[in-house]
Amino acid sequence: MSNVLRCISPIDGSVFAERPVLTNAEADAVVARAQAAQADWAARPLTERIDLVMKGVARLGEMNDEIVPELAHMMGRPVRFGGEFGGVKERASYMAGIAEEALAPLVIESSEAFDRRIKRVPQGVVLVIAPWNYPYMTAINTVAPALIAGNTVVLKHASQTLLVGERMVRAFVEAGVPEDVFQNVFLDHDTTSALIGAGHFGFVNFTGSVGGGRAIERAAAGTFTAVGLELGGKDPGYVMEDADLGKAVDTLMDGAMYNAGQCCCGIERIYVVESLYEDFVDKAIVFAEAYKLGNPLDEATTLGPMANKRFAAEVRAQTSEAVAAGARALIDPSRFPEDDGGTYLMPQILVDVTHDMRVMRDESFGPVVGIMKVKDDEEAIRLMNDCDFGLTASLWTADIDRADAIGDRIETGTVFMNRADYLDPALCWTGCKDTGRGGALSVIGFHNLTRPKSYHFRKG
Structure with a gap:
C-alpha cells in the first residue's frame, strides 16, 4: 500500500491534497499519548469539558469561509449550500445541553445504611473513523459527546476528505483542548486494523461501507472493544x-x-x-x-x-x-x-x-x-x-x-x-440489519461512549 494518502478532486481529477500515513510505531505513539492524557481530561469538571468542546465548535465555525470551498474541492458539494456548520453546531449544542443529566449517576439508594449508585465512566480512548459524504457532521456526532464524557479521541478521516480531521483538531486545540486529548491521524487500513486488534481503544465508531464495517469487527474480534457501526442504507x-x-x-x-x-x-x-x-x-x-x-x-x-x-x-x-x-x-x-x-x-x-x-x-x-x-x-x-x-x-x-x-x-x-x-440529535441515530449496530447522539449516545460502574457502599 502507498505510504501517501491522496485526495483526488472530483471537480477535475487533480490531486487536491496528500498526506503521508503514519508508521505503526508513530500510530502507537499517538495512542499512547491519548491514553496518558485521558485520566487528567476525565478528572476535569464536566462544565469545563463542555465549555472547551463548545469553544472548539465555535472556532470551527470561524473557519467556515475556508471550509466550504475546501469541501467542494474534496467531495463535490456545491458552495451555494454553505457547508455543514449549522448541523455541527446543532448536534454539539444538544449533546452539551443534556450532558449533565445523561451522565449523572443513577442513585439506587441513599440512606443511613447504604449508598448504592451506578456511575457512567468514560470508555477511555475513542477511535472515530469518519466518512467523506458529511465529514464534519458525522464526525461531530461522536467527537463532541466522547470528549464531553471524558474520553480522549483519535480521529481518522476518509482520504476523499483528507483535510477535515486535521482542520477539526486544529480548531479544538486552538480553542484550548489539550493536544493529546484530540488527535488526528492519517492511517492505511492495515495500521488501523493493527491498532484496533491490539485492544488500544475503549470504543471504535465507524461510519462507512458494509465491507468496512466487517473489517472493523474482524479487527476487534477477541479484544472486547465496544464498536458502533453505521453502514449502508437503502x-x-x-x-x-x-x-x-x-x-x-x-x-x-x-x-x-x-x-x-x-x-x-x-x-x-x-x-x-x-x-x-x-x-x-x-x-x-x-x-x-x-x-x-x-x-x-x-x-x-x-x-x-x-x-x-x-x-x-x-x-x-x-x-x-x-x-x-x-x-x-x-x-x-x-x-x-x-x-x-x-x-x-x-x-x-x-x-x-x-x-x-x-x-x-x-x-x-x-x-x-x-x-x-x-x-x-x-x-x-x-x-x-x-x-x-x-x-x-x-x-x-x-x-x-x-x-x-x-x-x-x-x-x-x-x-x-x-x-x-x-x-x-435528541433521538438515537441507529440502524438494523446490514446498516449496522449501536447508536449515536441522544442520551443513548452518551451511554454508548461510557460504561456503567456500580458503587455499593455500606455505611458503618
Missing part, C-alpha cells in the same frame, strides 16, 4: 392517499438528490399509492429537471459531481442494468452536461422497476431513485422490508396513528412522518 419513502402531494414530492426528491444522492439517510426508493402515482411521477420529473449540474465552485450549481469516479460508475451500472431489465428512465440526458464516465452524474428517475433490480435493493448512493406503484399498506410494508438495510423510512400521511402502526412493522432505525433525510 431508505424508502411511502406516499399514502391522504398525503400532501406537493410536500411529499419536494421532500422525497430533495432527499434523493441532495449532495448528489450521497447521503447516509437519503431516499433511494419511493412507493406511491396507485391513486397518486401518476401525479407524483409527473411532479418528480419537474423537480429533477430543475437541477443545474456543474462545477460546485459555481454559485449557480445545485447538483455537483459525485465524490469519486468509481462511485459514479456504480450508479451508472445499476441504472443501465435496470433499463436493460425493463425499467424506464424518465430524465432526458440531453438536458444535462454529463461527462462520459466521469464524476458529473445527472439526476435520474426510474419507473417500471422491480425488486429483482439492484437499483431497488443495493445501495446506490447517487442521484438516482426508483419509483413503484403500490396497492395498499401491506404491499408497501412488504417492499420496504425487502432490503438488507435499515436506517430510516419516510411515511407520508395525515394520519399519525396509521403512520405509527406502519412504523412498528418496518425494519428500520428511524421512522419519519412527513419529513425525510434529517438527523434529530
Whole structure:
C-alpha cells in the first residue's frame, strides 16, 4: 500500500491534497499519548469539558469561509449550500445541553445504611473513523459527546476528505483542548486494523461501507472493544392517499438528490399509492429537471459531481442494468452536461422497476431513485422490508396513528412522518440489519461512549 494518502478532486481529477500515513510505531505513539492524557481530561469538571468542546465548535465555525470551498474541492458539494456548520453546531449544542443529566449517576439508594449508585465512566480512548459524504457532521456526532464524557479521541478521516480531521483538531486545540486529548491521524487500513486488534481503544465508531464495517469487527474480534457501526442504507419513502402531494414530492426528491444522492439517510426508493402515482411521477420529473449540474465552485450549481469516479460508475451500472431489465428512465440526458464516465452524474428517475433490480435493493448512493406503484399498506410494508438495510423510512400521511402502526412493522432505525433525510440529535441515530449496530447522539449516545460502574457502599 502507498505510504501517501491522496485526495483526488472530483471537480477535475487533480490531486487536491496528500498526506503521508503514519508508521505503526508513530500510530502507537499517538495512542499512547491519548491514553496518558485521558485520566487528567476525565478528572476535569464536566462544565469545563463542555465549555472547551463548545469553544472548539465555535472556532470551527470561524473557519467556515475556508471550509466550504475546501469541501467542494474534496467531495463535490456545491458552495451555494454553505457547508455543514449549522448541523455541527446543532448536534454539539444538544449533546452539551443534556450532558449533565445523561451522565449523572443513577442513585439506587441513599440512606443511613447504604449508598448504592451506578456511575457512567468514560470508555477511555475513542477511535472515530469518519466518512467523506458529511465529514464534519458525522464526525461531530461522536467527537463532541466522547470528549464531553471524558474520553480522549483519535480521529481518522476518509482520504476523499483528507483535510477535515486535521482542520477539526486544529480548531479544538486552538480553542484550548489539550493536544493529546484530540488527535488526528492519517492511517492505511492495515495500521488501523493493527491498532484496533491490539485492544488500544475503549470504543471504535465507524461510519462507512458494509465491507468496512466487517473489517472493523474482524479487527476487534477477541479484544472486547465496544464498536458502533453505521453502514449502508437503502431508505424508502411511502406516499399514502391522504398525503400532501406537493410536500411529499419536494421532500422525497430533495432527499434523493441532495449532495448528489450521497447521503447516509437519503431516499433511494419511493412507493406511491396507485391513486397518486401518476401525479407524483409527473411532479418528480419537474423537480429533477430543475437541477443545474456543474462545477460546485459555481454559485449557480445545485447538483455537483459525485465524490469519486468509481462511485459514479456504480450508479451508472445499476441504472443501465435496470433499463436493460425493463425499467424506464424518465430524465432526458440531453438536458444535462454529463461527462462520459466521469464524476458529473445527472439526476435520474426510474419507473417500471422491480425488486429483482439492484437499483431497488443495493445501495446506490447517487442521484438516482426508483419509483413503484403500490396497492395498499401491506404491499408497501412488504417492499420496504425487502432490503438488507435499515436506517430510516419516510411515511407520508395525515394520519399519525396509521403512520405509527406502519412504523412498528418496518425494519428500520428511524421512522419519519412527513419529513425525510434529517438527523434529530435528541433521538438515537441507529440502524438494523446490514446498516449496522449501536447508536449515536441522544442520551443513548452518551451511554454508548461510557460504561456503567456500580458503587455499593455500606455505611458503618
